[in-house]
Amino acid sequence: MEAQSVASHLNSSGFIRSQGLIGGKWTDAYDGKTIKVCNPATGEVITNVPCMGGKETNDxxxxxxxxxxxxxxxxxxxxxxxLRKWHDLILAHKEELGQLMTLEQGKPLKEAIGEVPGS
Known part of the structure; x- marks a missing residue:
């Protein structure tokens, strides 16, 4: 699968989040600033994530x-x-998590998927 379509699939499946989780709620940086997350193999922007600072960290x-x-x-x-439920969810989605790691790190897919169970 092509990197662009993998990113699109992961995004539509909810595996790519572009907000931070604070207090159980997905949120942007308070000042709206973001940081680009790029695929190191292609340079394409996967998503933009919040550039959070001291206030968000304290919260x-x-x-x-x-x-x-x-x-x-x-x-x-x-x-x-x-914790067992979390573990089971990670294993159930090891392919998607591996694809996400490959997109953002440039790691070979097989290696990335192999790392997931150890998490």
Whole structure:
């Protein structure tokens, strides 16, 4: 599959996100600035991501702290179920994740897909 159509497929499937996650919500940089993410093999722009700074970082840290408070109240079994679901989702989408890694890093597809289970 051609790099442009791979990027288009990943974008339409929701695997390419062009916002940051803060407090469980996808958000742009507060000042609207972005950074281009380019395919190193072609130089084509895959997407633009938010260029987040200190304010966004502080909000992300505060939100992570708040999330930890509720996470730490879960039983080990409940935390394990959540992590297992995340693991299963990663494995179910290893090809898409490998394609994304190839697009943004220039890594061979087979190698990228092979790295996914270790995540």
């Amino acid at each position: 992300a840290i505060a939100s992570a702290y708040d999330a930890f408070v509720s996470w730490s109240k879960l039983t080990a079994a409940d935390r394990s179920k959540c």
